[in-house]
Amino acid sequence: MDQDILFRVIIVGDTGVGKSCILLRFSENTFNEQHNVTIGVEFGSKSIDIGNTAIKLQIWDTAGQESFRSITRSFYRRADGVLLVYDITARHTFENCKFWLDEIRQNAASDVIIYLVGNQIDLVTAGKENREVTLEEGLEFAKKNNLGGFKETSARSGINVQEAFTEFCSILFNRWKEHKDVQVIEKPKIDLRPVSKPKKKRRCYILHNLYILCNIILFIIREIIFYGNIRIL
Ligand SMILES: Nc1nc2c(ncn2[C@@H]2O[C@H](COP(=O)(O)OP(=O)(O)OP(=O)(O)O)[C@@H](O)[C@H]2O)c(=O)[nH]1
Numbered sequence: 001m002d003q004d005i006l007f008r009v010i011i012v013g014d015t016g017v018g019k020s021c022i023l024l025r026f027s028e029n030t031f032n033e034q035h036n037v038t039i040g041v042e043f044g045s046k047s048i049d050i051g052n053t054a055i056k057l058q059i060w061d062t063a064g065q066e067s068f069r070s071i072t073r074s075f076y077r078r079a080d081g082v083l084l085v086y087d088i089t090a091r092h093t094f095e096n097c098k099f100w101l102d103e104i105r106q107n108a109a110s111d112v113i114i115y116l117v118g119n120q121i122d123l124v125t126a127g128k129e130n131r132e133v134t135l136e137e138g139l140e141f142a143k144k145n146n147l148g149g150f151k152e153t154s155a156r157s158g159i160n161v162q163e164a165f166t167e168f169c170s171i172l173f174n175r176w177k178e179h180k181d182v183q184v185i186e187k188p189k190i191d192l193r194p195v196s197k198p199k200k201k202r203r204c205y206i207l208h209n210l211y212i213l214c215n216i217i218l219f220i221i222r223e224i225i226f227y228g229n230i231r232i233l
């Protein structure tokens, strides 16, 4: 491995869409049938290899319930990416994505990467009766709002969960590489100003000299008091 890189990601979306289950599938490859409402924010992490680089994802799974909104807002600011989740069998959760986008844009960094996920696709494999949001609508929403990417997933069966995180991670990594290159190109400035001693160092230097001077004076005084004259050895 060349180096380790860390990205901070938060998962947002309406309550019950499957945010915690997606994180559980990704980090531990398991599924929870229960809806254990997330209180505030929960944390998970996992590493992904992109090429020769080990990338660690620090993932903050937020509560979809409105009462926790002020807590979750404070997590947007340091996020490199946001996974925005809706449930393809519950249309209102897709419609609320506009609200979530506003939340992200108001609270996260301006260059944050947003990845859209339509979850619970296992519920429509037998037929289309459960589906309330089409694949095309998801794609259209992602395109129209300039999102980093989009996938339909199932936390229950595991379909596309790993793939979504890998793609999301690659996008973050590519952006990071571009940003790094820009910094290298933009910062060849050499500072030609004369280098002055740092103030702290200069202060130590003066104190040291004062200390030596005091010792000399004390030595002279002692010689005068005890011997009445100064003996120069
Ligand atoms: N069939 C199916 N059920 C799912 C899937 N993902 C989650 N669920 C179920 O949906 C319910 C809610 O899942 P959670 O992951 O707890 O939802 P959440 O988005 O974290 O909800 P909050 O923490 O309240 O914001 C649970 O009963 C899960 O078992 C999925 O892909 N397919």
Ligand SMILES: [Mg+2]
Pocket: 019, 020, 021, 036, 037, 038, 061, 062, 063, 064
């Ligand atoms: Mg949850």
